[in-house]
Amino acid sequence: MIQSNLFIVMSIIAVISSQSVRGKDCVCELQNSESAFPESKLVRVEITAVECLRNISSEKRTEVDRLVLGLQHRLKQLNENVAMLEKEDNGNLYGAVSLRIIQLELAELQDLLDKLSRTNTNNQQLSTEIADQLQDMKNTMEELESFDSTMVILKQRENERIKRDLKLCEKELNATTPPPTPFMGNCGLGQMVNVSGPKIYSLTVYGTSYSFGAWGRDANPAPGDENKYWLVVLSSSNAYGHYVRQYNSMSTILLGIGPTDIHISSSNPTTNTIQGPNMVMYENSLYYNCYNTLNVCKFNMTTRSVTNVALPSDAGFNSKFPFAHLGTTYAYTDMDFAADESGVYVIYATTSNFGNVVIGKVETSTPPVLNQTWSTTLHKKTVTNTFMVCGVLYATRYLDKDTEEIFYSFDTKTNTERYDWRIHIRKMQANIKFLNYDSRDHLLYVYSDAYVLTYDIMFQ
Template sequence: MCDLKNLDPLFPKDELTKVETTALKCIRSITSEKMTDLDRLVLGLQQRIKQLEDNVVELEKENSNLYAAVSLRIIELEFAEIQDLLNKLNRTTDDYHHLNVQAAAQLEDMKDTMVELEKFDKMRVIKKNRENQIKKNLEQCKEELKASSPPPTVSPGRCGLGQMVNVAGPRTSSLTPYGTSYPYGAWGRDVKPARGDENKYWLVGLTTSNVFGHYVRQYSTLSTLLLGIGPKDTYISSSNPTTNTIQGSNMVMYANALYYNCYNKYSVCQFNMTTRAISTVALPSDTGYNSKFPFAHLGTTYSYTDMDFVTDESGVYVIYATTSNFGNVIITKVETSNPPVFNQTWFTSLHKKTATNTFMVCGVLYATRYLDKEIEEIFYSYDTKTNKERYDLKINIKKMKTNIEHLNYDPRDHLLYVYSDAYIVTYELVFQ
């Protein structure tokens, strides 16, 4: 037997534990959600300033003293909201500065500690690993230099925006000019407007049993819509409901035409806002309509929402379900010719009754579900380019009211237009 004497100092495990604890605190304090706070505030500020500029231009055009006074009041409210956003931005910037100084000091301290701990690496494992990693990176770099770059393409799942990471807002919220009488409806802008109609907004309130509509109301600006001044009504039919009038609250405006579910049919209706001509195209005969495959959650069913019309950067889609696809969501591209025709179709594994709404961004379908009275969650996506599905998104939308009857994305301003229990609301999508 003999005694073993270790001449090296003991390994300072307490120091290593301290570094691990500090690193964990850094990870908790600097999250990806926190790093997007500043971006969301800046985007919101940009949006409100643009809206303020539009309102000032409209005020300069006004002839009526009464209307000018009301417009001026709206501008005052816009100023107050912009000031509030600026205050939040300043507070967030200060917090970021404090976090930056604190994190820099912690990182420097961790770096010094790790340099000391490396002295215990007698077998030079860490150094060898670094050398191997550098060699690997060099080889990879050489391969990339040798490879010829493919021509740039715009993928439907990207559009140059990056991955959607959050929903900011609400940015705009107001009771409709109809008041609380019509809790079901839809609103938004023409995604592909004619020249001169870029600032117009449209609104449809479902008047008969909260299910049917037979005319579209248009406003020249957002201000006139919020005030309910100067609407122009375009009638699809003189009576309601009747052949080819609107059924359900899911509809969109694209290239001066309204797309919606034809009354009592498994068909898509295209209503030309100028000529008032109606063209229809039928979906498969086993397509759900009249509340066969509506949006729903455990507490309620959104009646007559079998078909959802959505827009993105490339045009119009119809979202529906059929018995042959077991009630799962189907996506079909609608070519906006006259009459409209159907193009490519994608089949998903998402059962339609498990979602409360859908919208499309850059060729990616997103579905929402009801969490509680205050939160709606974007939980699902389907990329039409890669056919990849995800059920783990967990992006929350803070609701103004309990139910969302209509939801659509406008690629012109990256806003979600929402109709929620007689309120018209907008949210801003935040991308990486």
């Protein structure tokens, strides 16, 4: 086999050698099917560009400025001379000389005005000519671009666009302003600088059946209940819920294993029914808005009893001051409940505060008591959700289906407001129906169109 292959190779070499000896060279004819590049058009564009630069030189651009400054100087001098003439005219030789000087200055002013008029006319004509030249250059370059078969120019433009987008991203990151710091410093957390995630993203055992709901952990649990999680779905009209489902761990709530259901009422809606998706669990009690009332309700998970306290008579309820954005309104979100390191808050709006947000501190006694309140200038219908961290209220708004933005804060310690936040939350679903902060693990718990999520709050 090896000898056979060697024989074939030697035969090929012999044929090539014999053809070379005979002087018969192999010639290939190369033909280019593409049109010839019109180099003359490119040269003409370069010449036109040079002429444009010469026509709009800095000297010509500043000619009008020099004439205007000259006019201003002459007018000032003329006013001074006229004032002097009026003050010191004695009707004799002095007045005649001063008047003659003024006449000469008026003649010079007229000369400057004529020059300015001619210059403006020339500049207008030049602008028209340059505009035509620029349009011709643009058309020629678009024609020449058709010869770019490898799309080099197109890729360069794409690279420039990507560079611009990166610069905008860097600018937005650098523009992120820190929140108020004094109260946060007392919590030992530092400044909030970002929200990352989601860390957890999952459907509940209910699937996509219920798009409104809430979930999380007890912000101040009893010993032994530190790992429990709770879940409430608004199973009637996306507005009402009548029981709380508890799980023993994060894994069991995600898998839907071994829940314990604790009923507040027998059906929806009726007295003490949960109304709206905003609620919070604190010291084994659920705080929420009771059905069709102004009441802050407290449901004790152990005794299965409900106590309540009423908000001011002009507070909104039944979707008078709900969370909203331009695309939609979140029904029955007049009251939002939040818990942080210091306790429970209710966030609502009143007509006396022109529909703006009011923050109320809820004392967790039985029955609960509405204690200190803070009035803000934040209109509630411009907000999609709120949460509290170390006594500071933060508000979010809807940017688009992919992004929610923390844009506002109110420090209850210093009574200072800020609207210049730019911290974004990356959404997996379009609408965030529930959002709350857990002071134990520093996570945001979110219920978004039937999905449960958590996000990390990053502190400086």
